[in-house]
Amino acid sequence: MAAAEPQIGEYIEHHLTFLTNKPQNTLVNFTVINYDTVFFSVLLAVLFAGSFYLVARRASASTTSVPRGFQSFVEMLVDWVDSQVKDVYHGTNPLIAPLALTIFCWVYLFNFMDLVPVDLLPDIGGAMGLAHLKVVPTTDLNGVFGLSLTVFILMIFYSIKMKGLRGFLAELTLHPFRVKNIFAQIPLSIVNLLLESVTLIARPVSLALRLFGNIFAGEMIFVLLALLTLVHGYAGLETFSGWGLLLLQAGLTFLWGVFHLLIITIQAFIFMVLTIVYLAMAHEHH
Amino acid sequence: MHINLTLLVQMAVFAVLIWFTMKFVWPMILGPMQERERRIAQGLAAANKGEEELKDARAGAESILGEARERAGVIVDQAQRNASEILEQARSAATQEGQRLVAAAQQQIELDAARAKEQLRQQVGAIAVAAASKLLEREIDARAHEALLNEFAAQL
Numbered sequence: 001m002a003a004a005e006p007q008i009g010e011y012i013e014h015h016l017t018f019l020t021n022k023p024q025n026t027l028v029n030f031t032v033i034n035y036d037t038v039f040f041s042v043l044l045a046v047l048f049a050g051s052f053y054l055v056a057r058r059a060s061a062s063t064t065s066v067p068r069g070f071q072s073f074v075e076m077l078v079d080w081v082d083s084q085v086k087d088v089y090h091g092t093n094p095l096i097a098p099l100a101l102t103i104f105c106w107v108y109l110f111n112f113m114d115l116v117p118v119d120l121l122p123d124i125g126g127a128m129g130l131a132h133l134k135v136v137p138t139t140d141l142n143g144v145f146g147l148s149l150t151v152f153i154l155m156i157f158y159s160i161k162m163k164g165l166r167g168f169l170a171e172l173t174l175h176p177f178r179v180k181n182i183f184a185q186i187p188l189s190i191v192n193l194l195l196e197s198v199t200l201i202a203r204p205v206s207l208a209l210r211l212f213g214n215i216f217a218g219e220m221i222f223v224l225l226a227l228l229t230l231v232h233g234y235a236g237l238e239t240f241s242g243w244g245l246l247l248l249q250a251g252l253t254f255l256w257g258v259f260h261l262l263i264i265t266i267q268a269f270i271f272m273v274l275t276i277v278y279l280a281m282a283h284e285h286h
Numbered sequence: 287m288h289i290n291l292t293l294l295v296q297m298a299v300f301a302v303l304i305w306f307t308m309k310f311v312w313p314m315i316l317g318p319m320q321e322r323e324r325r326i327a328q329g330l331a332a333a334n335k336g337e338e339e340l341k342d343a344r345a346g347a348e349s350i351l352g353e354a355r356e357r358a359g360v361i362v363d364q365a366q367r368n369a370s371e372i373l374e375q376a377r378s379a380a381t382q383e384g385q386r387l388v389a390a391a392q393q394q395i396e397l398d399a400a401r402a403k404e405q406l407r408q409q410v411g412a413i414a415v416a417a418a419s420k421l422l423e424r425e426i427d428a429r430a431h432e433a434l435l436n437e438f439a440a441q442l
Contacts, residue, residue, distance in 0.1 A: 020290075024288045024290055027288060028288070028290070029288065029289075029290050030290060030291050031290075031291065032288065032290035032291060032292075033290060033291040033292050033295065034292040037292050037296070038296070038299075041296055041299055042299055045299055045302075048303070049303060049306050053306075053310055053311055055315060056310060056311045056314035056315045057314065059314060059315050059318040059319070060315075060317065063318045063321045063322055063325070064325070067322075074315060075315060075319055078312070078315045078319065079319065082316060094308065094313075095304070095308055097312060098304065098307040098308035098311065098312035099304050099307075099308070101307060101311070102300075102304050106303065140292065141287055141288075141289060141293075142288075142289060142292035142293040143292070143296055145293055145296075146293050146294075146295075146297045146299075146300055147296070149293070149297060150301060150304075
């Protein structure tokens with residue numbers, strides 16, 4: 001086993017490394033780009049937008065035709081998202097519902113990449129000469145923060161648009177502590193600003209990290225399950241216990257896959273609902 | 287775990303995707319859905335209305351049919367009454383005619399009988415005169431005894 005130790009480390013490391021234009025040594029470096037995350041994000045975006053656009057065109061071409069197949073599925077999804085939005089948000093902003101649909105579908109597709117066998121695409125990439133390939137964009141902090149920061153920007157944009165800059169700042173500085181005396185209010189406002197800023201910033205951070213954590217952990221489990229037989233290689237097939245491990249691996253991977261199917265759906269749903277809630281709050285006056 | 291340009295690219299792609307969904311996907315799916323919903327609601331309402339109207343029309347037809355049946359009954363009754371009336375009239379006319387004919391015949395008979403009696407009386411008178419003249423061997427002056435003969439004849 002001693003000889004296998006570096007192999008395990010290498011394998012895990014291999015699965016945690018992005019395909020980048022150059023190695024990144026600092027925490028933040030905007031000259032580095034993860035090709036794999038960008039590629040799969042755009043691919044899934046095109047898949048989502050393209051398929052839904054085809055349905056939209058067919059649906060709007062004739063309102064009398066009976067929807068069937070994929071169109072029914074898309075309509076069901078749209079109807080469901082619409083009702084989710086209407087439960088929380090009662091305004092007329094035309095952005096929120098399409099945004100919610102986009103988030104749910106895109107995040108779901110991101111997460112679904114987790115259910116592609118962990119070594120399949122990286123090995124194909126390897127055969128094509130790519131050193132690393134991470135196929136799940138939601139296991140990339142850039143991927144999840146890209147989503148949550150966009151939502152955050154929209155939150156602030158609509159807060160200021162609906163309440164004005166004064167209203168937005170008042171929300172930050174006059175809650176939760178408020179007194180009549182203006183001189184007493186100043187130090188309290190500083191405290192308020194600190195508290196409210198934490199609350200405000202915690203939203204995109206928690207939104208991103210919740211998704212990232214769940215999907216990253218899920219991927220990690222798949223990688224670890226893959227390790228069960230990896231350390232033995234083909235030699236494992238010569239022993240009874242080697243076959244036992246293989247069956248155990250297959251069974252556990254299946255069970256985890258089924259469970260993970262639930263997790264990826266729930267995570268996509270949570271991300272969508274929280275986005276709706278945050279944007280609805282941005283529209284509300286306190 | 288590094289933050290890099292991917293973040294900005296991801297945000298840009300996301301923004302474009304949101305814009306695309308908002309512009310070309312969402313309204314073009316939800317719009318036709320709402321339109322279809324409206325159509326279905328209309329169709330159901332129309333079906334309901336049609337059913338109501340059918341019910342009304344059935345009731346109307348039923349009442350018209352009943353009225354017609356009633357009127358037909360009245361007409362048939364009337365016709366029967368007319369027929370029996372006509373029959374009655376014909377019968378009574380025939381009876382009257384018969385009675386009239388019988389009466390006329392009786393009158394005729396009485397007349398004939400009276401005439402025959404008259405003739406007979408006159409002939410009996412003549413025969414009586416002839417017989418008497420033969421018996422008396424002399425001529426009876428018919429003229430002189432006319433009054434007597436007439437009285438005699440009247441006694442026959």
